[in-house]
Amino acid sequence: EAQVTQNPRYLITVTGKKLTVTCSQNMNHEYMSWYRQDPGLGLRQIYYSMNVEVTDKGDVPEGYKVSRKEKRNFPLILESPSPNQTSLYFCASSPRTSGKSEQYFGPGTRLTVT
Amino acid sequence: QQQVKQSPQSLIVQKGGISIINCAYENTAFDYFPWYQQFPGKGPALLIAIRPDVSEKKEGRFTISFNKSAKQFSLHIMDSQPGDSATYFCAASIEYGNKLVFGAGTILRVKS
Numbered sequence: 001e002a003q004v005t006q007n008p009r010y011l012i013t014v015t016g017k018k019l020t021v022t023c024s025q026n027m028n029h030e031y032m033s034w035y036r037q038d039p040g041l042g043l044r045q046i047y048y049s050m051n052v053e054v055t056d057k058g059d060v061p062e063g064y065k066v067s068r069k070e071k072r073n074f075p076l077i078l079e080s081p082s083p084n085q086t087s088l089y090f091c092a093s094s095p096r097t098s099g100k101s102e103q104y105f106g107p108g109t110r111l112t113v114t
Numbered sequence: 115q116q117q118v119k120q121s122p123q124s125l126i127v128q129k130g131g132i133s134i135i136n137c138a139y140e141n142t143a144f145d146y147f148p149w150y151q152q153f154p155g156k157g158p159a160l161l162i163a164i165r166p167d168v169s170e171k172k173e174g175r176f177t178i179s180f181n182k183s184a185k186q187f188s189l190h191i192m193d194s195q196p197g198d199s200a201t202y203f204c205a206a207s208i209e210y211g212n213k214l215v216f217g218a219g220t221i222l223r224v225k226s
Contacts, residue, residue, distance in 0.1 A: 004157070035216075042120070042203055042216040043158070058213075090157050101146055101207075103214065105157030 002027045004106035006091050012112045013081055021076045021109050023091030031094040032074040033058070033103070034066065036087040043090065049074055050096070081113040117141060118206050120217025127224050133191040135220045137204035140185065144206040148214070149178065149189050152201045161202070162189070194224045 004025045013019055025032065033048040035058075045058030049068040063085055065077040074093075078085060088110050092103040119138045127133045137147075148163035164171045164178045164187065171178045177190040191198055204217040 042218040102160045
């Protein structure tokens with residue numbers, strides 16, 4: 001089944017404790033992206049990647065890191081989480097071929113930082 | 115600031131009625147306007163999308179109306195059903211939709 005998977009789905013942590021949220025897709029998509037969803041703000045892009053070893057900042061990159069060493073994986077790293085990073089996080093991928101622009105979203109990771 | 119402004123924040127419609135959600139944008143470089151549907155506990159999924167060279171696109175009960183001069187677009191859900199109850203996001207992007215800018219979302223509830 002074609003899908004984007006994220007782990008963990010739920011995470012409660014404390015301020016300053018480094019964490020990684022994994023994202024993997026099995027559709028051979030070039031493009032991957034991370035979003036955070038907050039009430040009243042919609043989805044805001046954190047980082048995106050056009051292909052392996054190519055990443056760039058989205059609209060809200062502060063406090064986050066990413067890497068793209070393999071085409072299928074795009075982990076999101078919070079080196080020192082803070083309470084304002086409490087949010088619902090989504091990973092997405094897209095094939096980026098001409099005329100095909102649908103983004104496929106994972107199921108989400110709900111993060112709480114206390 | 116929000117590059118894509120979406121209204122209303124929430125909407126209650128009777129079963130069989132028409133649901134209308136509106137979005138406005140400022141950046142005239144946007145060339146792709148999708149709508150995503152999100153059910154509780156799930157990630158958003160593409161519902162329907164339009165490019166600015168057409169004024170309307172219809173897929174089943176879902177229609178996008180696009181007004182390029184006004185920089186506005188809207189989603190119409192005809193014969194709304196309880197199963198349509200979800201959060202709807204409009205979005206806009208340049209270059210085939212890879213860098214999407216989302217609206218704030220509309221929570222739709224269809225009463226049976």
